[in-house]
Amino acid sequence: MQYMILIYEPESAFEGEVGERRLTDVVAKHMALAGELTAAGIQKNGAGLQPVHTATTVVTDASGAQTLHDGPFAETHEQLGGYYLIEVADLDAALAIAKRVPVAPGGKVEVRPLIVY
Amino acid sequence: MEGRLIEAARGRVVAALAARFRDLDLAEEAFAEAAASAVEAWRRDFPDDPPAWLWRTACRKALDAVRRANTRKNAVHDAPPPEPTPEDAMIAADQPIPDERLRLIFVCCHPALDPAARIALTLKIVLGLSTDRLARAFLVAEPAMLQRITRAKQKIAVAGVPFEIPGPAAWPERLDAVLSTLEVAYAQAYEDAALTTETAAAFAPEVLRLSGLLADLLPGEPEVLALAALIRFAEARRPARLDDTGAMVPLSLQEPHLWRGDRIAEGAQLLDRAADLARPGPRQILAAIHGAHLSRQETGVTPWGDIARLYDALVMQRPGPVSEVNRAVAYAEAYDPDTGLRAFNAIPPQPTWLPWQAARAWLLDQTGQRAAAASAYDAALALGPPPAERLYLDRQRRRLG
Known part of the structure; x- marks a missing residue:
């Protein structure tokens, strides 16, 4: 089955001098994990995202009219910061990988199965 | 009589169907269809082995349903009737019903499921309790219970919850999810049973049954045996928990002759077996605390010193206000009230x-x-x-x- 692993973290965790060091550390861990998962044929895709201040949201209202908003679709304490797309046997295998995804303190990792068409 | 035979076979047959087809809805529907046709078929020709008859018939119904679904999905018109598959052959060969109830308990109590849905789903799938009965037991409206169960089933199917006994790496977490599901459910049943409604009281024996089944299926897991013991000890006290006016009687003031000796003996035996496995855990300590209280039936005195020391051990293994409040009360009895109050005052209010x-x-x-x-x-x-x-x-x- 294919699962999307979505990583939500407070962006503030990567700000300042401590944040910079943390970012270097977390990115290195992501690289190691992604390398391992790709080599094992588990990871199909994945990326980190630029901070939410770079986001633009297209809003379609009930009549179909579209407007653009500067920023993410929802202002939350944690923001979507990156994802892994993996293929494994079942939810337990996906959760085992999700637990290994490096996050800043307060980070959350969500696991969602993909719809198969 | 047919009805009782069918009910007795339900848990095992539904579990076996669900494990084979990896689909809880399909398993329940196929069993319901088999049960419905049993009434008529058994009147004509009563089977030697009714559970095996139900298993074979339900398997065929499930296979038919899978084929119908596949035919619809592939949109093949006027397709020839399918060839018999190896599965058909296996069913025809009178295979015994595999016992997959443990596997199903692990599926229904998966930690990724809503905790409130886990026990309801387990009681429904493994013990065959109706949605209506579950709704009454958990004090929610039937549509709400149905929705809770349906959502959990959908998540199992769509999110890919595995239909396997977990491997060694996942075992501790998965077993703990099963045990805490039962533990929370029993705590709820225990409170409700004595203290509120009569309908809810009927739910405690089901958790007792489930804990006994789990102890039979996992005899080498001390915490499983301890939980079964704990529930038996608590149920032993049920007849003594209310006085003539309907008021709660605290454990230390209960009449020991009202405690059920059969339940105490069952619990003690389970706890001994857990101790023999020499892998201590919080549920063994809790069961030992309950057992110590019940020893008053034999000795006439509550061993408060032992109980206070057991609570010390419990607070180490399972820190938190529940353990600590109970320990403070035990200190007051074992040492003196001021010691108890001092321990209590150290707990965050x-x-x-x-x-x-x-x-x-x-x-x-x-x-x-x-x-x-x-x-x-x-x-x-x-x-x-x-x-x-x-x-x-x-x-x-x-x-x-």
Whole structure:
């Protein structure tokens, strides 16, 4: 089955001098994990995202009219910061990988199965 | 008689179907169809082995349903009838029903499922309780219960919850999810049973049954045996938990001759087996605490010193207000009330939590602080305790004037 692993973290965790060091550390861990998962044929895709201040949201209202908003679709304490797309046997295998995804303190990792068409 | 035979076979057959087809809805529907046709078929020709008949018939119904679904999906018109598959052959060969109930318990109690849905789903799939009965047991409306169960089933199917006994890496987490599901359910049944409704009381024996089944299926897991023991010890006390007026009787004041000796013996045997496995855990300590209380039936005295030491061990293994409040009360009995109150005062206050207020009132009362005790009883009563506990607390409060 294919699962999307979505990583939500407070962006503030990567700000300042401590944040910079943390970012270097977390990115290195992501690289190691992604390398391992790709080599094992588990990871199909994945990326980190630029901070939410770079986001633009297209809003379609009930009549179909579209407007653009500067920023993410929802202002939350944690923001979507990156994802892994993996293929494994079942939810337990996906959760085992999700637990290994490096996050800043307060980070959350969500696991969602993909719809198969 | 047919009805009882069918009900007795349900858990095992539904579990076996679900494990084979990896689909809980399909398993339940196929079993229901087989059960419906059994009534007619058995009247004509009563089978030698009714559960095996149900298993074979339900398997065929499930296979038919899978084929119909595949045919619809592939949109093949006028397709020839399918060839018999190896599965058909296996069913025809009178295979015994595999016991897949453990596997299904692990599926239904998966930690990725909503905790409130886990026990309901387990009781439904493994013990065959109806949605209506579950709704009454958990004090929710039937549509709400149906939705809870349906969502959990959908998540199992769509999110890919594995239909396997977990491997060694996942075992501790998955087993703990099963045990805490049962533990929380029993705690709820225990409270409701004595203290509120009669319908809810019928739910405690089902959790007792499930814990016994789990102990049979996992005889090498000490915490599983301990949980089964714990539930038996608690159920042993049920006849002594209310007085003639319907008020709660605290454990230390219960009449030991009212405790059920058969349940105590079962619990003691399970706990001995757990101890023989020599892998201590929090549920073994809890069961030992319950067992120590029940030893009063034999000896006439509660071994408070032992109980206080067991609580010390429990607080190490399972820190938190539940263990610590109970330990403070045990200290008051084992050492002196002031020691108990000092231990209690070290716990972060939980003023909206009834056991905290009730323990505080009792400890203040024991240490002779009548006015403070009275206002603590008032605070406890203001939290809206269930009827039996209200009667007890109210009596304590009035005694203080």
